[in-house]
Amino acid sequence: MTRPILEVDALERRFDVSAPWLNRLLEGKPRRTLRAVDGVDFDIQLGQTLALVGESGCGKSTIAKLVTGLHAPSGGAIRFNGDPDKMQMIFQDPYASLNPRWRVGRIIAEPLRTLRPETPEPQVMARVDELLRTVGLAPADAAKFPHEFSGGQRQRISIARALAGEPEFLVCDEPTSALDVSVQAQVLNLMKRLQKEMGLTYLFISHDLSVVRHMADVIAVMYLGRVVEIQPTADLFARPLHPYTRMLLDTIPDLEAPKRDRAPMGGEVPSPVSPPPGCSFHPRCPIALDRCKRERPQREMRVHDRRVACFAAEESADV
Amino acid sequence: MTDPVLDVRGLRVEFPTRRGVLTAVDDISLTIGRGEILGVVGESGAGKSMTGMAILGLLEPPGRIAAGEIRLSGTRIDTLTESEMQKVRGRRIGAIFQDPLTSLNPLFRVGDQLVETIRLHTDLSKSAARARALELMREVGIPAVEERIDNYPHQFSGGMRQRIVIALALCAEPELIIADEPTTALDVSIQAQITALLKRLCRERGTAVMLVTHDMGVIAETADRVAVMYAGRLAELGAVEDVVRRPRHPYTEGLMGSIPSLRKDMDELQMIPGAMPRLNSIPQGCAFNPRCAHAGPRCRRDTPRLETTGAACWLALTGETA
Numbered sequence: 001m002t003r004p005i006l007e008v009d010a011l012e013r014r015f016d017v018s019a020p021w022l023n024r025l026l027e028g029k030p031r032r033t034l035r036a037v038d039g040v041d042f043d044i045q046l047g048q049t050l051a052l053v054g055e056s057g058c059g060k061s062t063i064a065k066l067v068t069g070l071h072a073p074s075g076g077a078i079r080f081n082g083d084p085d086k087m088q089m090i091f092q093d094p095y096a097s098l099n100p101r102w103r104v105g106r107i108i109a110e111p112l113r114t115l116r117p118e119t120p121e122p123q124v125m126a127r128v129d130e131l132l133r134t135v136g137l138a139p140a141d142a143a144k145f146p147h148e149f150s151g152g153q154r155q156r157i158s159i160a161r162a163l164a165g166e167p168e169f170l171v172c173d174e175p176t177s178a179l180d181v182s183v184q185a186q187v188l189n190l191m192k193r194l195q196k197e198m199g200l201t202y203l204f205i206s207h208d209l210s211v212v213r214h215m216a217d218v219i220a221v222m223y224l225g226r227v228v229e230i231q232p233t234a235d236l237f238a239r240p241l242h243p244y245t246r247m248l249l250d251t252i253p254d255l256e257a258p259k260r261d262r263a264p265m266g267g268e269v270p271s272p273v274s275p276p277p278g279c280s281f282h283p284r285c286p287i288a289l290d291r292c293k294r295e296r297p298q299r300e301m302r303v304h305d306r307r308v309a310c311f312a313a314e315e316s317a318d319v
Numbered sequence: 320m321t322d323p324v325l326d327v328r329g330l331r332v333e334f335p336t337r338r339g340v341l342t343a344v345d346d347i348s349l350t351i352g353r354g355e356i357l358g359v360v361g362e363s364g365a366g367k368s369m370t371g372m373a374i375l376g377l378l379e380p381p382g383r384i385a386a387g388e389i390r391l392s393g394t395r396i397d398t399l400t401e402s403e404m405q406k407v408r409g410r411r412i413g414a415i416f417q418d419p420l421t422s423l424n425p426l427f428r429v430g431d432q433l434v435e436t437i438r439l440h441t442d443l444s445k446s447a448a449r450a451r452a453l454e455l456m457r458e459v460g461i462p463a464v465e466e467r468i469d470n471y472p473h474q475f476s477g478g479m480r481q482r483i484v485i486a487l488a489l490c491a492e493p494e495l496i497i498a499d500e501p502t503t504a505l506d507v508s509i510q511a512q513i514t515a516l517l518k519r520l521c522r523e524r525g526t527a528v529m530l531v532t533h534d535m536g537v538i539a540e541t542a543d544r545v546a547v548m549y550a551g552r553l554a555e556l557g558a559v560e561d562v563v564r565r566p567r568h569p570y571t572e573g574l575m576g577s578i579p580s581l582r583k584d585m586d587e588l589q590m591i592p593g594a595m596p597r598l599n600s601i602p603q604g605c606a607f608n609p610r611c612a613h614a615g616p617r618c619r620r621d622t623p624r625l626e627t628t629g630a631a632c633w634l635a636l637t638g639e640t641a
């Protein structure tokens with residue numbers, strides 16, 4: 001087996017969310033830490049897509065920022081076995097991620113001008129033309145401003161910008177969640193085609209399980225800053241091991257089964273500032289054991305070659 | 320036969336602008352019966368929220384109802400004055416919006432907001448209204464209501480806030496609830512709790528619900544019938560199983576094909592070429608014709624209409640497009 005392009009090992013990121021110093025002094029409020037990412041590890045193989053999936057506040061976007069270096073880790077390690085210039089990011093909001101005062105041509109050329117300043121100007125312009133065509137826009141669009149485009153077209157511009165530096169690895173944080181479904185289909189198809197043609201590797205972050213199923217080779221399910229389960233996509237949908245994954249799969253609306261009466265998952269995601277002891281899912285878990293309330297399941301736990309952080313799943317596998 | 324709770328006929332909403340009149344909603348006819356959930360689905364700009372706002376009498380000027388009739392249990396409400404409409408809103412029609420914080424006042428305790436709303440619409444005493452507020456909070460599934468009733472909105476999570484908004488909408492036991500993207504801001508597990516709650520309330524109280532959303536999955540799970548909107552018009556209307564499993568309008572078909580499946584492996588998602596037209600450039604004939612693979616001369620000439628159910632598509636209506 002070849003070396004993975006990205007190795008994430010025991011990654012941690014804590015944020016200080018304490019009250020201001022004076023309030024702590026006068027009101028005796030304690031220091032408080034939010035563990036946004038709490039000991040996460042995964043690898044991504046070259047040319048594959050690993051998806052991080054989970055509900056708001058599970059830490060998936062923080063991981064995107066840690067991997068791209070927008071945040072520094074508080075612990076653990078991220079090893080990128082490639083040229084750091086070959087990593088790019090696509091953001092969720094195509095309205096906020098493009099400079100409204102720059103023409104599209106300048107936006108797309110920026111990574112090229114920054115990473116390879118020696119490139120002659122006619123070559124930069126030719127490359128911008130080519131990139132616009134690659135993502136399904138017209139070379140004439142280079143002269144326009146972002147506000148002249150729809151959400152889907154803006155996301156295409158973001159993709160063209162990310163491709164400008166000929167990346168190997170793209171971090172995509174909810175790239176289609178601000179888009180209508182028919183536009184989402186266009187963007188997802190484009191991303192898949194580009195992956196095939198250019199051999200790109202994706203770290204794909206989404207809350208939408210149907211999108212993730214369509215895009216990913218491997219899925220990591222996150223809950224409260226931890227990865228609770230990692231499996232190849234087909235296996236995860238066929239045999240979800242962690243009770244949280246199972247509940248998530250039971251909860252999503254299924255178009256192929258209209259008017260189904262589903263049993264909604266009880267409770268809510270607890271605050272990451274004061275997570276429950278032991279397994280952080282135990283208050284909502286239907287099969288929680290006594291042990292789950294005290295001990296934290298380790299990430300190394302393996303059930304039939306798959307990784308799941310759950311005592312109950314491990315015990316049932318032993319039988 | 321009894322009147323449907325909501326009966327909308329030929330509704331048209333227009334926005335006069337300096338560059339001409341824009342038609343945001345065009346010739347919409349639909350009904351919702353007692354205890355029925357009608358889903359209204361469409362992409363951004365399809366006119367689905369505008370339809371809900373027109374029914375609530377909350378169109379932002381210069382928007383106006385230019386044609387059509389809206390009846391609530393048999394009586395017209397589109398001709399009422401603003402002060403008469405204010406009595407209908409809240410009392411006979413409840414509203415739930417996407418962001419619960421827009422419906423809740425951050426400066427007042429949720430209990431006081433519930434009590435105020437209950438007393439506005441009924442003649443209950445203060446203590447009776449408080450007891451009713453507690454009962455409503457329990458009914459929408461808020462735990463430990465005795466303690467939570469005196470909390471402020473910011474002390475609740477997003478899902479709990481949306482439950483309080485639902486309780487507020489239920490205060491006067493309305494005949495109709497218009498829910499505009501009520502679960503869009505929520506996580507899937509919370510989304511499921513809220514749609515299950517809406518379904519239960521609708522079943523138990525016989526309330527008619529108009530569920531406006533862009534999410535076909537939520538519609539498939541919650542609604543009895545669904546109206547698919549495109550460019551301000553109805554593209555298709557029918558029982559949810561029929562529309563989801565056997566869409567008859569090419570737009571609905573494209574829409575369904577563009578959603579990634581949870582069961583089937585697809586190499587490529589179906590794509591609808593192009594984009595929805597802007598309001599100032601809606602094509603003649605069928606609004607979908609420039610993007611439609613089956614479009615013929617008739618589709619570019621005449622606008623197809625659906626009566627009460629089916630697809631507004633010449634191919635579906637007549638079997639040909641010539």
